[in-house]
Amino acid sequence: MTAFEVLSIGRVESPLLEREQAPRQGDEGAPPAWLVFEQTVLEGLRNLQRGDQVIVLTWLDRAQRDVLTVHPRGDPTRPPTGVFSTRSPERPNPIGLHRVQILDIDGARIQVSDLEALDGTPILDIKPVLGSLDER
Amino acid sequence: MTAFEVLSIGRVESPLLEREQAPRQGDEGAPPAWLVFEQTVLEGLRNLQRGDQVIVLTWLDRAQRDVLTVHPRGDPTRPPTGVFSTRSPERPNPIGLHRVQILDIDGARIQVSDLEALDGTPILDIKPVLGSLDER
Numbered sequence: 001m002t003a004f005e006v007l008s009i010g011r012v013e014s015p016l017l018e019r020e021q022a023p024r025q026g027d028e029g030a031p032p033a034w035l036v037f038e039q040t041v042l043e044g045l046r047n048l049q050r051g052d053q054v055i056v057l058t059w060l061d062r063a064q065r066d067v068l069t070v071h072p073r074g075d076p077t078r079p080p081t082g083v084f085s086t087r088s089p090e091r092p093n094p095i096g097l098h099r100v101q102i103l104d105i106d107g108a109r110i111q112v113s114d115l116e117a118l119d120g121t122p123i124l125d126i127k128p129v130l131g132s133l134d135e136r
Numbered sequence: 137m138t139a140f141e142v143l144s145i146g147r148v149e150s151p152l153l154e155r156e157q158a159p160r161q162g163d164e165g166a167p168p169a170w171l172v173f174e175q176t177v178l179e180g181l182r183n184l185q186r187g188d189q190v191i192v193l194t195w196l197d198r199a200q201r202d203v204l205t206v207h208p209r210g211d212p213t214r215p216p217t218g219v220f221s222t223r224s225p226e227r228p229n230p231i232g233l234h235r236v237q238i239l240d241i242d243g244a245r246i247q248v249s250d251l252e253a254l255d256g257t258p259i260l261d262i263k264p265v266l267g268s269l270d271e272r
Contacts, residue, residue, distance in 0.1 A: 001174055002144040002258060004195050006229045007137040025266065038137055041228060044204035047221035054220075057231055059140050068180035073272060084190075084262040085183035092177060093142045093260045095193055095231070122138060124229045126220040130161065136209060 006059065008122035010037035010108075016118050019062065024073060025087065026098050026114035033115040035123055037108040048126070050105060056098040057125040058117045063094035095124065142195065144258035146173035146244075152254050155198065160209060161223065162234050162250035169251040171259055173244040184262070186241060192234040193261040194253045199230035231260065 014033035016022045023029045035056065037045060048054070067090035069080040083091040100112035130136070150169035152158045159165045171192065173181060184190070203226035205216040219227040236248035266272070 001176070003141045004144070004197070004258070005139045006142050006231075007139055009137065009228050025272070028269070040137070041204060041220075044218045044220045044227070046205075046218040048218065052221075055233065057229070057233075061140070068177060069182075082180040082182040082184065084177075084180045085188075085264055087263055087266065091180070091261060092145050093193070095142075095261055097191065097193075097233070097263060122140070125227060125231055127223055127233060128221055130223065133164070136161070 006124055008059065009041045010035055010123040012058065012115065012117045012119060012121040012123065014115060014117065014119045016116070019118065022116045022118060024116070026100060026116045030114045030116040032103055032111055032113050033117065035110045035112060039108060042108050045108070045110070048102060048105065048110065050102055052102045053129040054100060054102060055127045055129060056100055056112065056115070056123065058096035058098065059122040059124055060089040060094035060096045061122060062118065063089035063091070065092055065094060067091065099129065142260055144195065145177045146171055146259040148194065148251065148253045148255060148257040148259065150251060150253065150255045152252070155254065158252045158254060160252070162236060162252045166250045166252040168239055168247055168249050169253065171246045171248060175244060178244050181244070181246070184238060184241065184246065186238055188238045189265040190236060190238060191263045191265060192236055192248065192251070192259065194232035194234065195258040195260055196225040196230035196232045197258060198254065199225035199227070201228055201230060203227065235265065
């Protein structure tokens with residue numbers, strides 16, 4: 001398998017310190033968190049605004065990468081399921097996908113809603129949620 | 137910036153050979169394409185089914201990574217905009233996010249709708265589109 005290098009463009013600051021504390025998805029009770037970006041990418045952030053709906057991509061650095069089947073939601077009564085049919089962090093490339101809203105912006109620090117990623121999780125990207133065709 | 141290694145778990149087979157041929161988003165006229173996976177991740181695919189709505193993550197290997205502002209949709213009359221407010225492939229980590237439907241499955245080959253990624257683009261991940269809470 002060919003390998004490529006992804007770069008951490010920032011880190012999550014969250015009250016969630018361990019996996020046991022984190023909800024399984026952002027909309028299951030995850031707290032707000034701050035995204036703290038490297039100064040080197042500041043220019044790329046300049047059009048983000050409070051209220052924007054965005055998709056944050058993270059690197060789930062505490063996940064196992066050699067897992068191809070899991071019990072969904074960690075429930076041993078559910079049959080083993082291919083990871084690509086689940087949102088488990090355990091997968092060959094543990095990239096987290098989080099749909100959140102921007103609550104506040106302070107320079108290279110952006111506060112977002114409903115983020116289930118743990119404190120210290122590296123950030124890879126932010127993308128806007130696409131609106132209808134005529135808004136692009 | 138800390139670096140991490142992502143692995144290509146497969147490649148896109150598409151009639152789109154060059155960027156000039158590709159629509160800007162999947163829902164702007166992109167053709168069906170085949171995702172051809174490495175045999176090593178086959179077990180992870182086993183619960184995917186025809187008709188599933190999934191999110192495919194790709195590595196946009198023909199993008200420039202040292203770009204922080206772009207003219208949206210390549211239109212020079214639009215003001216330069218931070219890449220994190222756009223879906224431009226040009227960005228520090230050129231990860232493509234594609235919402236598609238599974239049309240057909242043949243072993244390690246999965247055909248999907250509406251994919252604007254070019255032929256040969258490495259695949260990083262597949263995730264299900266999340267349904268409502270009671271379906272998880």
